Each structure stands twice: as structure tokens, then as C-alpha cells.
Amino acid sequence: MSQPISSAQKLPTVPSEITPEWLSSKLGHKIKSLKHTRSIWGTGSKLFYTITYEDEDDNHPSRPTHICIKGVFDPTMLASQPWTLPLAQREADFFSHLAPDLLLADKNTPINFPQTWWAGTNNSQGISIIDDLYTSGCTFPPELASYPLSTVLEGIDQLAALHARYWGQSEATHPWISNTYDTALKFLCSPSTFNETVRDPDRPKLPTYLQDGERFNLALDLYFSTRNPKFRTLLHGDTHIGNIFFSPSMSPSPSPSPEGKIGFLDWSALHFGSCFHDVVYFVTAMMTVQDRRKYEWEILDRYLETLHQLGGPEFDRRDKQVMNEYRRSFMTGAIWLVCPFDLQSKERVGELCKRAVAAFGDHGVLELILGEHKGEDKEGSCVVL
Known part of the structure; x- marks a missing residue:
């Protein structure tokens, strides 16, 4: 199984840094615009977006249009609760490295967790891009x-x-x-x-x-x-x-x-x-x-x-x-x-x-x-x- 690799990649630490350009680089599809629909703040912040792609061809069922971006996006929370950063990093590691293994596990008892589109970490952030479960019913x-x-x-x-x-x-x-x-x-x-x-x-x-x-x-x-x-x-x-x-x-x-x-x-x-x-x-x-x-x-x-x-x-x-x-x-x-x-x-x-x-x-x-x-x-x- 692959192991997490320390990354020097720049990751957003506040919502304003989540741009169409950054998200395009992670999803592999050029994004025309992002609409920030809501946020849930807590131990890990959840930011919800609707995506419009440059290529509006509907023949891309594998790419998401409604996503949740999880990470630590509240500097005040991070300052008062510093232990929240390693939690965000750990979740991103899970989605990157263990979730694929679990999807191959015993199909008689599948473990149900959100569809993940990208996840990664650096020394100051851990980000997971997952489905917006609300829009999935x-x-x-x-x-x-x-x-x-x-x-x-x-x-x-x-x-x-x-x-x-x-x-x-x-x-x-x-x-x-x-x-x-x-x-x-x-x-x-x-x-x-x-x-x-x-x-x-x-x-x-x-x-x-x-x-x-x-x-x-x-x-x-x-x-x-x-x-x-x-x-x-x-x-x-x-x-x-x-x-x-x-x-x-x-x-x-x-x-x-x-x-x-x-x-x-x-x-x-x-x-x-x-x-x-x-x-x-x-x-x-x-x-x-x-x-x-x-x-x-x-x-x-x-x-x-x-x-x-x-x-x-x-x-x-x-x-x-x-x-x-x-x-x-x-x-x-x-x-x-x-x-x-x-x-x-x-x-x-x-x-x-x-x-x-x-x-x-x-x-x-x-x-x-x-x-x-x-x-x-x-x-x-x-x-x-």
C-alpha cells in the first residue's frame, strides 16, 4: 500500500484561497466558476460549492458538480484549538491511502463513506474534497x-x-x-x-x-x-x-x-x-x-x-x-x-x-x-x- 509523502504543495488555508484555478488542478478538469453555497464550521470546516466547468459536455459522469471541501479554514479556531490541524491531515491521509483499500474489502459488508475526489496535506493544512452528500440525497x-x-x-x-x-x-x-x-x-x-x-x-x-x-x-x-x-x-x-x-x-x-x-x-x-x-x-x-x-x-x-x-x-x-x-x-x-x-x-x-x-x-x-x-x-x- 502506498504511504503518504510529505508535500510542499500550497493548500488554501482560508476560503478566499479556494479558486477555480486551484480546484481545476486537483480535479483535472478546467473550471469556469465556483459558487460557494454554504459553510459548516466546527472541528473541521466544511465548505460547499457548486461547480461550472469550461467544458459543459455532460459525458463526464466521473466529475463532481456539488462538492464539500473539508479542512482547517478558520484561523481563530486553529489558534484556540491547535489539535484540529492534525485531525484534518489525518482525514486527508485516510481518503488518499486507506479508502481505496477499503473499497476492495469484503463486498458482503461494505464500509460506507463519502465519495472522494482528491485529498492531500502539507505542514499547515489537510484537505479532503468529497461529494456534497446533501445533493446526493x-x-x-x-x-x-x-x-x-x-x-x-x-x-x-x-x-x-x-x-x-x-x-x-x-x-x-x-x-x-x-x-x-x-x-x-x-x-x-x-x-x-x-x-x-x-x-x-x-x-x-x-x-x-x-x-x-x-x-x-x-x-x-x-x-x-x-x-x-x-x-x-x-x-x-x-x-x-x-x-x-x-x-x-x-x-x-x-x-x-x-x-x-x-x-x-x-x-x-x-x-x-x-x-x-x-x-x-x-x-x-x-x-x-x-x-x-x-x-x-x-x-x-x-x-x-x-x-x-x-x-x-x-x-x-x-x-x-x-x-x-x-x-x-x-x-x-x-x-x-x-x-x-x-x-x-x-x-x-x-x-x-x-x-x-x-x-x-x-x-x-x-x-x-x-x-x-x-x-x-x-x-x-x-x-x-
């Missing part, structure tokens, strides 16, 4: 959505396919894939920031045991440093509900979801880590607390079965190491305790924080991690990932 979850078991299982199958494809691999085989997720989460959860954020009266109210920044960071550091390498694979890394879309089903068999075929957006947190990171983060965000409690073990069993069917290892949740790693992985929900409202809406943060806090309590996550550190549960203990 795709839909997206509302701020406070939750979904039924059938929809969640369709997503779980795709995660199992991704994990099986890269099971046991690491930065040793893909040295350009670094773990930016941990860095970003630690940045947001630093003790002083954590204490100030969770005590803000405008934030979701947390139980007392989750309001101690020093204790929480001790648990977070221990979780990061003691994930079991037995469960290591390539992760999407950020499988919450805001990174989901539904594309119209094009196959004779209808999608399990009435919304269409579920797919995953925003591959900027791609990294190697524990497989259960993707699983628990996805399930917690996609379901109400009540449904997650009701279907949790059915979903986990489905994941383990599909993982094995697609070439991954065979695991059983009766194995204490499996359950230990699974329960500890709910630590990924820490992001919703401190997520800034300029990255996700207040409504979404409030709802996903509620779901994450319930999972923390149900699985005794902090107590489990800190108890291991004290030597209270040595069986199935973990080592550095």
Missing part, C-alpha cells in the same frame, strides 16, 4: 436523535469489517498513522480546564464523583497507557452520532434502517487502539440510555461474531479480558463531559453527556480503572498498547 441525524437496534447493528457490522481488515496492525506497519485522538482528549480534559468546565452552570450537571479533575485525569491516563494490545486494530476513532449519515439504498434489498444505509463521516480521528473504543462510543451515542441497557449484550455479541466471520479473531464475552477491556473503553465518553459548545451544539452535548454518564455508572468505569491501578483486580490486567 443523503440525510443526517438531528441534534437529539436516537436509533433502533437494526440501525445500530448495521453500523456495528461496518465497524467489525474495518477492524477485521486491519486487526493486529499498528504504527509499526503504518508509521504515518499517529494517535491524535488521545492528544485531543487530554487537551480538553486537562485538570484545570476539566474542573472549570464541569462546574460551569451552563454545562450539564455531573454526579459528584465525576467532578474531580485530578482523579478523572488519573483514570484517563491509566486508561490510555494500559489498553490491552490483544484488541488492537485500526479505529475510526470518533463514531458519535454527529459523524453518521444515511445514503439512499441502491440495492434491491432495503437497508435495515428506514433512513437508508448508514455510513461514517469524519475520519480525522483515525488511529490504532482498542477495538471496543469504536464499539462503545458508537452504541452509547446512537441509543437512548434505556435501549443501550436493553440491547447492549446483543450488540456486543453481534460485533464479536461479525468480527470473527470477517477474518478477525474469535472472542467471547464470557472471557474476563474481553469484558474488562469492553467496560474500560467507555472512558471514551469523557469527551462529552467537556466538549466545547463551539465544536458541538449545546443540545447535542447535553444529551450525549447524559448517555455517557449513565454508561460510566452502569459499568463502574472509573472505579474499574483506578481499582486495577491499586491492584484490586489483577486477572486480565492490561499492558501498554
Whole structure:
């Protein structure tokens, strides 16, 4: 597989630098004009355009007319949240180097992600040019959505396919894939920031045991440093509900979801880590607390079965190491305790924080991690990932 190459190419860093000339050089077709239709600002900026080509011949079905250009285009955001740059670069690397491989993967469980037209990086930017999914008929979850078991299982199958494809691999085989997720989460959860954020009266109210920044960071550091390498694979890394879309089903068999075929957006947190990171983060965000409690073990069993069917290892949740790693992985929900409202809406943060806090309590996550550190549960203990 090809590896990313450091590039000195000049890439736009503000919207005004996205010109017909620059875009023509990336798409391979001369562009007459660009119409900027809208923008979505967040961890990664999304700029939407309609393209008019110099050659208006309709015999070019392979070239796009409605695109989304993703990157870091807000200098103010970049200055306050510097960790957003490597996320944009990582997503561009995904579309350049891994997406083609995934398109060749097992067609029985295809992983649904946006059509990509070009992607590249330099030291100050990472840009992905993808389809404008809105104009393709795709839909997206509302701020406070939750979904039924059938929809969640369709997503779980795709995660199992991704994990099986890269099971046991690491930065040793893909040295350009670094773990930016941990860095970003630690940045947001630093003790002083954590204490100030969770005590803000405008934030979701947390139980007392989750309001101690020093204790929480001790648990977070221990979780990061003691994930079991037995469960290591390539992760999407950020499988919450805001990174989901539904594309119209094009196959004779209808999608399990009435919304269409579920797919995953925003591959900027791609990294190697524990497989259960993707699983628990996805399930917690996609379901109400009540449904997650009701279907949790059915979903986990489905994941383990599909993982094995697609070439991954065979695991059983009766194995204490499996359950230990699974329960500890709910630590990924820490992001919703401190997520800034300029990255996700207040409504979404409030709802996903509620779901994450319930999972923390149900699985005794902090107590489990800190108890291991004290030597209270040595069986199935973990080592550095």
C-alpha cells in the first residue's frame, strides 16, 4: 500500500484561497466558476460549492458538480484549538491511502463513506474534497436523535469489517498513522480546564464523583497507557452520532434502517487502539440510555461474531479480558463531559453527556480503572498498547 509523502504543495488555508484555478488542478478538469453555497464550521470546516466547468459536455459522469471541501479554514479556531490541524491531515491521509483499500474489502459488508475526489496535506493544512452528500440525497441525524437496534447493528457490522481488515496492525506497519485522538482528549480534559468546565452552570450537571479533575485525569491516563494490545486494530476513532449519515439504498434489498444505509463521516480521528473504543462510543451515542441497557449484550455479541466471520479473531464475552477491556473503553465518553459548545451544539452535548454518564455508572468505569491501578483486580490486567 502506498504511504503518504510529505508535500510542499500550497493548500488554501482560508476560503478566499479556494479558486477555480486551484480546484481545476486537483480535479483535472478546467473550471469556469465556483459558487460557494454554504459553510459548516466546527472541528473541521466544511465548505460547499457548486461547480461550472469550461467544458459543459455532460459525458463526464466521473466529475463532481456539488462538492464539500473539508479542512482547517478558520484561523481563530486553529489558534484556540491547535489539535484540529492534525485531525484534518489525518482525514486527508485516510481518503488518499486507506479508502481505496477499503473499497476492495469484503463486498458482503461494505464500509460506507463519502465519495472522494482528491485529498492531500502539507505542514499547515489537510484537505479532503468529497461529494456534497446533501445533493446526493443523503440525510443526517438531528441534534437529539436516537436509533433502533437494526440501525445500530448495521453500523456495528461496518465497524467489525474495518477492524477485521486491519486487526493486529499498528504504527509499526503504518508509521504515518499517529494517535491524535488521545492528544485531543487530554487537551480538553486537562485538570484545570476539566474542573472549570464541569462546574460551569451552563454545562450539564455531573454526579459528584465525576467532578474531580485530578482523579478523572488519573483514570484517563491509566486508561490510555494500559489498553490491552490483544484488541488492537485500526479505529475510526470518533463514531458519535454527529459523524453518521444515511445514503439512499441502491440495492434491491432495503437497508435495515428506514433512513437508508448508514455510513461514517469524519475520519480525522483515525488511529490504532482498542477495538471496543469504536464499539462503545458508537452504541452509547446512537441509543437512548434505556435501549443501550436493553440491547447492549446483543450488540456486543453481534460485533464479536461479525468480527470473527470477517477474518478477525474469535472472542467471547464470557472471557474476563474481553469484558474488562469492553467496560474500560467507555472512558471514551469523557469527551462529552467537556466538549466545547463551539465544536458541538449545546443540545447535542447535553444529551450525549447524559448517555455517557449513565454508561460510566452502569459499568463502574472509573472505579474499574483506578481499582486495577491499586491492584484490586489483577486477572486480565492490561499492558501498554
